Every structure is written in C-alpha cells, then in structure tokens.
Amino acid sequence: MVKVGLIGLGTVGQGVVRLLTERRDLLARRLGTELVLKKAAEIDPERRRISPLEPERLTSRAQDILDDPDIDIVVELIGGTDTARELVLEAISRGRHVVTANKALLALHGNEVLAAAAQKGVEVAFEAAVCGGVPLLLALRQGLAANRIQEIFGILNGTANYILTQMSEKGASFAQALAEAQAQGYAEADPTLDVEGIDTAHKLAILVSLAYCAPLNLDPISVSGISNLDPLDLQLAREFGYSMKLLAITRNDGNMIEARVHPTLIPRDHMLANVSGAFNAVYLTGDAVGPILLYGQGAGMMPTASAVVSDILDLARNLIHGVKRRVPPLGCDAALESPRTIKPLDEVVTNYYIRFAALDRPGVLSQISGILGKHQISIAAVIQKGREVKGAVPIVMITHEAKEANARQALREIDQLPVVSPPAVFYRIEDPHLHAAQI
Amino acid sequence: MVKVGLIGLGTVGQGVVRLLTERRDLLARRLGTELVLKKAAEIDPERRRISPLEPERLTSRAQDILDDPDIDIVVELIGGTDTARELVLEAISRGRHVVTANKALLALHGNEVLAAAAQKGVEVAFEAAVCGGVPLLLALRQGLAANRIQEIFGILNGTANYILTQMSEKGASFAQALAEAQAQGYAEADPTLDVEGIDTAHKLAILVSLAYCAPLNLDPISVSGISNLDPLDLQLAREFGYSMKLLAITRNDGNMIEARVHPTLIPRDHMLANVSGAFNAVYLTGDAVGPILLYGQGAGMMPTASAVVSDILDLARNLIHGVKRRVPPLGCDAALESPRTIKPLDEVVTNYYIRFAALDRPGVLSQISGILGKHQISIAAVIQKGREVKGAVPIVMITHEAKEANARQALREIDQLPVVSPPAVFYRIEDPHLHAAQI
Numbered sequence: 001m002v003k004v005g006l007i008g009l010g011t012v013g014q015g016v017v018r019l020l021t022e023r024r025d026l027l028a029r030r031l032g033t034e035l036v037l038k039k040a041a042e043i044d045p046e047r048r049r050i051s052p053l054e055p056e057r058l059t060s061r062a063q064d065i066l067d068d069p070d071i072d073i074v075v076e077l078i079g080g081t082d083t084a085r086e087l088v089l090e091a092i093s094r095g096r097h098v099v100t101a102n103k104a105l106l107a108l109h110g111n112e113v114l115a116a117a118a119q120k121g122v123e124v125a126f127e128a129a130v131c132g133g134v135p136l137l138l139a140l141r142q143g144l145a146a147n148r149i150q151e152i153f154g155i156l157n158g159t160a161n162y163i164l165t166q167m168s169e170k171g172a173s174f175a176q177a178l179a180e181a182q183a184q185g186y187a188e189a190d191p192t193l194d195v196e197g198i199d200t201a202h203k204l205a206i207l208v209s210l211a212y213c214a215p216l217n218l219d220p221i222s223v224s225g226i227s228n229l230d231p232l233d234l235q236l237a238r239e240f241g242y243s244m245k246l247l248a249i250t251r252n253d254g255n256m257i258e259a260r261v262h263p264t265l266i267p268r269d270h271m272l273a274n275v276s277g278a279f280n281a282v283y284l285t286g287d288a289v290g291p292i293l294l295y296g297q298g299a300g301m302m303p304t305a306s307a308v309v310s311d312i313l314d315l316a317r318n319l320i321h322g323v324k325r326r327v328p329p330l331g332c333d334a335a336l337e338s339p340r341t342i343k344p345l346d347e348v349v350t351n352y353y354i355r356f357a358a359l360d361r362p363g364v365l366s367q368i369s370g371i372l373g374k375h376q377i378s379i380a381a382v383i384q385k386g387r388e389v390k391g392a393v394p395i396v397m398i399t400h401e402a403k404e405a406n407a408r409q410a411l412r413e414i415d416q417l418p419v420v421s422p423p424a425v426f427y428r429i430e431d432p433h434l435h436a437a438q439i
Numbered sequence: 440m441v442k443v444g445l446i447g448l449g450t451v452g453q454g455v456v457r458l459l460t461e462r463r464d465l466l467a468r469r470l471g472t473e474l475v476l477k478k479a480a481e482i483d484p485e486r487r488r489i490s491p492l493e494p495e496r497l498t499s500r501a502q503d504i505l506d507d508p509d510i511d512i513v514v515e516l517i518g519g520t521d522t523a524r525e526l527v528l529e530a531i532s533r534g535r536h537v538v539t540a541n542k543a544l545l546a547l548h549g550n551e552v553l554a555a556a557a558q559k560g561v562e563v564a565f566e567a568a569v570c571g572g573v574p575l576l577l578a579l580r581q582g583l584a585a586n587r588i589q590e591i592f593g594i595l596n597g598t599a600n601y602i603l604t605q606m607s608e609k610g611a612s613f614a615q616a617l618a619e620a621q622a623q624g625y626a627e628a629d630p631t632l633d634v635e636g637i638d639t640a641h642k643l644a645i646l647v648s649l650a651y652c653a654p655l656n657l658d659p660i661s662v663s664g665i666s667n668l669d670p671l672d673l674q675l676a677r678e679f680g681y682s683m684k685l686l687a688i689t690r691n692d693g694n695m696i697e698a699r700v701h702p703t704l705i706p707r708d709h710m711l712a713n714v715s716g717a718f719n720a721v722y723l724t725g726d727a728v729g730p731i732l733l734y735g736q737g738a739g740m741m742p743t744a745s746a747v748v749s750d751i752l753d754l755a756r757n758l759i760h761g762v763k764r765r766v767p768p769l770g771c772d773a774a775l776e777s778p779r780t781i782k783p784l785d786e787v788v789t790n791y792y793i794r795f796a797a798l799d800r801p802g803v804l805s806q807i808s809g810i811l812g813k814h815q816i817s818i819a820a821v822i823q824k825g826r827e828v829k830g831a832v833p834i835v836m837i838t839h840e841a842k843e844a845n846a847r848q849a850l851r852e853i854d855q856l857p858v859v860s861p862p863a864v865f866y867r868i869e870d871p872h873l874h875a876a877q878i
Contacts, residue, residue: 027584133583138578142574143566146748146752147745288458288745289742295732302726309585309727326762328469328471333470
C-alpha cells in the first residue's frame with residue numbers, strides 16, 4: 001500500500017481527490033497494490049466543507065501532512081512560489097517524494113528543489129506543470145530519449161490561445177476577447193501571467209531543461225505577450241497565409257539554445273495553426289524521430305489531475321519496487337551541473353512581419369526598403385492596402401531571414417522617417433518554407 | 440554497463456546501430472552508465488558488409504546472440520512471425536529481456552510471448568510496434584494511467600494514408616496512387632498487409648490490449664481496407680464536409696469494446712483529417728484528460744529506431760536499478776487473465792454514407808428511403824448529382840445512427856430494387872456533431 005498526502009484542495013486538488021477515490025480499483029490494478037489518499041490539507045474551510053473526504057482525512061494545516069510519518073508521497077497543489085517552496089523543501093528534507101503541478105515554483109526555484117531532492121535521494125515529479133494532461137515530459141524524458149531535440153514550438157497557455165482564437169475568428173479586439181475568456185472561465189480576473197507570456201515562459205524553462213539536460217533558467221528567456229495585439233495584424237497576417245499564435249520556441253543551433261516566447265506567425269497549414277480555443281499543443285523535432293505533435297487540454301480540473309495521478313503512480317511503482325530516481329528528473333545525469341547558454345534575442349535570426357503606417361505614399365517604399373537593405377534585410381513579400389487607419393495606410397512586409405538586432409535597428413531608423421507614422425509593428429515568423437524572394 | 444544484442448540489420452536494425460554507436464555519450468548521460476551494442480546478427484552477407492560494425496561484432500547466426508551469456512537485452516528486428524516467435528521465446532527462456540518492433544508477432548503470438556516473459560520474470564518492450572517513433576504506448580501505459588480510455592481513433596499505417604492522400608488531393612485512382620506510393624518507397628511490392636488494413640489491425644489489437652488491460656486478440660477485429668475505394672466517393676464525401684481515412688477504431692461502451700478497421704469518413708475540421716502523407720496519428724479520449732492527439736512518423740529507419748532505443752534505455756534502467764517488470768506490459772496486473780468481449784460488427788451503431796446508382800430517377804428516393812425507414816434508418820442529408828456514371832446517377836445519403844446489421848439488411852433489399860444498379864457502396868462515418876435531421 002502506498003499513502004499519499006495532498007496539500008491544496010483547489011480545482012486541481014479536487015480533481016486528484018476524485019481520481020484517487022473514485023477509481024481505486026483501476027489504480028490498484030495498474031499498480032499491483034492499493035494507492036490510498038491518507039490526508040488532504042486545505043486552509044479554506046469552505047473547500048474542506050465541500051470535499052467528499054471524511055473529516056478525519058481533512059486538515060487545515062499543511063504541516064499535518066508533513067508530520068505524518070505514514071505518508072510516502074506529498075502532492076503540492078497550492079500554487080504560488082513562496083509557501084509552496086517552503087513546503088516542498090520541507091517535504092524533501094523529511095525524505096518524502098513530491099509531486100507538484102507548480103510551473104512557477106519550478107521555473108523560479110526548480111534547481112534548488114531538484115538539488116535538495118538529489119541530495120536526499122527522493123524524487124520530484126511534475127508532469128502536470130506543462131501541457132496539463134498531455135504526457136509531454138514523459139515523452140521528452142523517456143519516449144524520445146534517443147533523440148537530440150532540434151526544436152520545440154509550443155502553445156502552452158490555453159487562456160492566451162483562447163483569446164487569440166477569438167481575435168482571429170471574430171475580429172475581436174484584445175479587450176473584447178479577454179472579457180469573453182473571463183466570462184467563459186478561461187481567464188482569471190488578473191490575466192497578467194497568462195496574456196503577458198509569463199506562464200508560457202515558466203513552462204518553456206522546464207521544456208528547455210528537459211530537452212537539453214540543463215538546469216532551469218528563466219532569466220534569459222525573452223518574453224512578450226499578446227495584450228498589445230491589434231486585430232488588424234491578425235487579419236493582414238492571414239492574407240499572407242499565416243496564423244498568429246503565442247508560441248514558446250526553443251531551438252538548438254549546435255552551440256547555443258534559443259528560448260523565447262512571443263506572438264508568432266506560422267503558416268496556416270501548420271499543425272499548430274489548427275490548435276484553437278483553450279487547447280495546448282507542442283510540435284517538436286527530434287533528430288531521429290522527426291516531427292512529433294502532442295495535443296490536448298493544458299489546464300482544467302481533470303486533465304491536470306490526470307497528469308498528477310500519473311506522477312503519483314510512477315513514484316508509487318518506484319516505492320513498491322524499492323528503486324529511487326530511476327529516471328533523472330531533467331532527463332540526464334548531472335543536468336544541474338551542465339548549464340547551457342541561451343542565445344541573446346539580438347542574435348536570433350528569423351523572418352519578420354513588419355507593418356508601417358505610411359503617411360505619404362510616393363517614395364515611402366523605396367525609403368523603407370533602402371533602410372532595410374542597409375541592415376541586410378531583404379524583402380520576400382509586400383502588401384500595400386488602400387484602407388486608411390488613423391490617416392495612414394498600412395504597408396506590410398514579410399522579410400527574409402534577418403538578425404533581430406538588425407531588424408530592430410532598421411525599425412528605429414524607419415520610425416524617424418517623416419513619411420511614416422511610428423512606431424512600426426513587427427512580429428516574428430516561423431515558416432520553414434519561406435525563401436523565394438518576390439522583390 | 441548494459442549489453443545489447445541485435446537480431447536483424449534491415450532498415451530499422453541499421454537505424455538502431457546508428458543510434459547506439461553514434462550517440463553513446465548522450466545515451467550514457469541519460470542512463471548513468473554505458474549502453475553497448477555487443478553483437479548484431481544478420482543472415483544477409485550484403486547487409487553485414489555495409490554495416491559500420493566491426494567484423495567481430497557481426498554474426499550470421501541469431502543463435503550467437505542468444506548463446507552469448509554477456510548480452511542482457513535481445514532486440515528482435517527480423518519481422519515475420521514464425522522465426523521471430525521462436526527467437527523471442529528462446530531469448531525469454533534464457534532469461535533475456537526482449538525489445539521488438541514486431542506488431543504481427545505481438546498481434547498473433549503476443550499472449551504466448553507475454554505469458555512466457557511473466558513466468559520467467561523478464562520484460563518484453565514493444566513501443567516501436569505502433570506509431571513508430573511516437574511514444575504512444577508509453578502514454579497509454581503510464582502518462583494516461585489515471586484514465587479510463589473511452590475511444591481511440593488511429594491512422595496507424597503510413598502507406599495507406601499516403602495512398603488516400605494522393606487519391607483525395609489529386610483525384611487519383613487507387614491503382615495510380617499505389618504506383619506512386621511504390622515509386623516513392625512508401626509501399627512495398629506486395630502492399631497487401633498495408634492496403635487491406637491488416638497491419639492496422641495488428642496495431643489496433645495492441646492498442647485495445649493496452650487501453651483496456653486485456654489479452655491480445657486479433658480475431659474479433661473486423662477489417663476492411665482501401666483497395667476497392669472509388670475516388671468518386673472521396674470527392675462526394677468532401678461535398679458533405681468529410682475526409683476519408685483508414686482508421687483503427689476502438690471504443691468502450693461500458694460493457695463491450697468496439698474494435699474495427701475500415702475506411703471512415705471524418706469531419707474535415709477533425710485533427711485527424713489534416714494528417715496527410717505517410718504520417719501516423721492517434722486521437723484518443725480519456726475520461727479525465729479529454730481528447731489527446733499524438734502525431735508523427737509511424738515508420739521509417741530513424742523514427743522506428745528512436746522507439747526501439749527508448750525501449751532499450753527503459754529496460755537498461757531496470758537492469759541497473761535491479762528492478763524487473765516495474766510496469767506491466769499491458770498496463771495492468773493480470774491483464775492476460777482479463778479477456779474483454781469485442782462487440783460484433785453487426786451490433787455496432789454508427790452513421791453511414793451510402794451511395795446508390797439510380798437508373799431511373801422518379802420514385803427512386805421514396806423507394807430507397809422507405810426500405811431504410813423500415814430498418815430504423817433515418818436520413819440526415821442527401822445529395823443527388825446530375826452527372827452520370829456508367830448510365831446511372833449517384834445518390835448519396837448520410838444517415839443518422841443506425842445498427843450495422845440493419846444497414847446491411849436494408850442495402851441488400853435496396854440492391855434488389857429495379858430502379859438501382861447494385862451494389863450500393865457504403866462507408867461508416869465518425870462525426871460527433873451529426874444530429875439535426877434534414878429530411
């Protein structure tokens with residue numbers, strides 16, 4: 001028999017209670033022994049009241065879970081980073097195995113937590129932290145272990161993807177789409193973490209570590225969100241055959257790792273372009289396996305609980321068989337001692353969508369393309385639309401591959417031109433088929 | 440150090456040699472110890488000659504692998520069922536762990552092999568047998584272990600999918616598309632296993648076992664392939680908003696399991712409808728996680744080798760940690776003693792696409808719909824096209840849900856009508872949104 005203690009009866013915690021109590025038979029058949037939810041701690045009396053657990057299995061104090069010598073596996077589901085960090089570190093120091101769904105905790109304090117676990121010889125499992133119920137970390141750590149991961153593109157935040165889908169399909173503004181997402185329960189009252197790309201960056205930090213066997217490192221990941229998006233750009237992008245998605249991107253160029261989160265144009269026939277609403281998906285390329293797509297619900301009560309319980313089962317199997325740390329948490333031995341350099345955003349080479357507001361058409365195109373050319377940026381396609389937006393006419397250019405620093409410098413210079421109304425708007429494009437010059 | 444012996448240096452075997460020799464460092468970092476390819480057996484001298492392995496690591500006799508007391512893990516990659524069965528059973532009887540990519544072996548002799556392995560206390564791993572490099576079995580066995588699997592739709596054969604894509608996109612006949620697939624190396628000289636759905640059924644038998652913790656059972660799976668498809672039906676299906684895919688389908692209705700392989704119409708906006716060319720994909724629904732899609736290359740040298748090596752790593756981890764059979768091969772304890780009843784095809788309830796060749800239009804529709812109505816089959820949509828095909832005019836009906844036995848009986852009666860040219864053509868539809876009656 002393996003005994004589990006649960007800290008936090010919020011949405012995901014309630015889902016875990018349901019799975020552990022309602023399908024004890026299935027879990028016992030999978031495990032070969034019983035998996036018992038010994039106790040759950042929840043500070044909110046209302047949440048305790050509505051829990052189906054008997055009063056003797058409920059407590060208001062997380063410490064009661066940590067103090068119970070019977071409990072083999074502690075499941076942290078309170079979220080946040082400060083209290084969660086303390087609880088997880090204490091559970092580890094007391095020799096408990098830990099399951100968490102807390103991506104912020106891992107992105108900010110993951111190295112500390114994993115080092116403590118390594119020293120104590122216990123396990124920390126966190127499948128639910130990225131892509132909810134989709135078994136993505138299992139795939140990276142084990143299923144694709146023979147591969148060098150070349151690149152990963154991820155739609156990792158369902159709230160942002162829901163908002164982008166609304167903006168794209170209905171022409172809604174960001175504010176309208178956010179309000180709709182909040183009304184539907186897909187966005188929180190304070191949506192900052194989701195719409196500014198921060199939650200996506202937390203998850204990307206975890207993916208980078210697992211893909212490249214490296215310590216967790218949030219700081220060098222460049223992040224921009226979707227709150228400033230103009231629906232006009234989604235519409236114009238579509239005319240070039242692109243969809244806009246908030247992507248987490250990591251790529252191994254052999255020496256350095258790219259790691260960035262930003263709204264990205266991808267071809268409309270790309271598998272990720274069809275991922276709509278609150279779904280998550282990851283499109284990754286391994287050098288042996290080629291491209292792989294994993295798709296599913298990245299959040300929500302039962303999908304996230306599904307991943308948490310799969311981690312509990314995994315740790316329980318190890319307990320039963322008397323084996324510890326059979327698979328390194330970051331996919332390789334000594335990953336915490338193998339830092340990887342993240343390429344500065346300025347060095348990244350990609351294609352760009354650039355929209356200028358032209359005040360005075362004659363001569364504009366030659367002045368703009370002159371400055372772009374000076375910075376080694378060549379143009380693959382142009383649309384110049386008749387419609388006026390605030391007295392100016394939008395000109396959109398799709399560029400060939402250019403270095404980010406050059407693109408930014410060129411835009412700064414173009415914004416000084418008297419014939420354009422600054423600032424120019426630009427988005428990065430990920431399109432493997434973009435090459436033939438059209439101008 | 441863990442030592443591997445390989446039997447078979449065909450395409451996949453060569454890929455495994457490449458991964459095991461070219462990335463020893465990565466694999467050692469993942470494993471914490473070295474993984475060594477001790478010896479490879481191949482009967483064909485030409486294949487031995489082109490192998491990068493030194494002569495002392497090559498042998499013509501599979502028996503040399505089995506006789507080598509140093510070898511911990513035997514990898515069977517010769518394909519076929521008779522010799523492979525003997526070799527695998529002998530490896531097991533000698534206490535070796537086994538990795539195989541052989542879906543036919545598993546579908547036909549899997550219970551015998553797994554029972555022998557259980558008795559001997561060794562492991563048999565077979566991730567590569569379904570969906571090549573896509574870590575699907577890992578997901579079913581572990582990542583989604585908290586779920587009751589409700590249904591699985593799989594595009595499991597790249598050859599058939601390539602042919603269907605050609606037929607659909609180019610209007611090619613089956614024969615033309617097959618010739619193109621053979622020219623491109625996607626189809627073998629004898630394509631029977633692929634195009635008649637047999638290979639897909641082998642893989643479905645494995646998925647059914649893993650999804651429902653049951654013994655392998657190929658016999659009750661009903662199978663029809665794509666060799667009789669008329670491009671006209673792909674085109675007409677498209678007019679109703681459907682794509683045609685060769686699907687493996689399994690569904691748990693609570694009491695019985697559906698398990699069938701046949702060309703199937705799915706909505707064109709379904710994720711599986713966008714899986715084109717030689718790719719594989721599985722769309723499955725777990726009761727906790729909801730819908731999940733896994734997509735990637737289902738065959739080929741390196742994708743399949745990627746899965747084989749992930750299995751080798753998994754078994755090697757168990758060897759290093761001194762643990763055996765940590766995860767049951769079919770996902771649950773005692774799965775071999777838990778047979779599940781497969782629902783007879785006649786009892787399956789689904790929607791149908793039916794095409795009649797009407798010789799004489801007035802009165803045809805009322806006669807046909809009269810017979811359908813008598814068998815409790817109601818019509819959701821009809822297209823009656825002006826174009827003649829061999830003197831007859833095609834009428835296509837989409838039905839509401841009906842029992843297979845009723846549909847077949849109705850078609851037998853309709854084929855007797857003097858106003859139609861038999862036989863009527865029918866395909867099953869999987870469309871969750873099909874309801875509102877239009878007639």
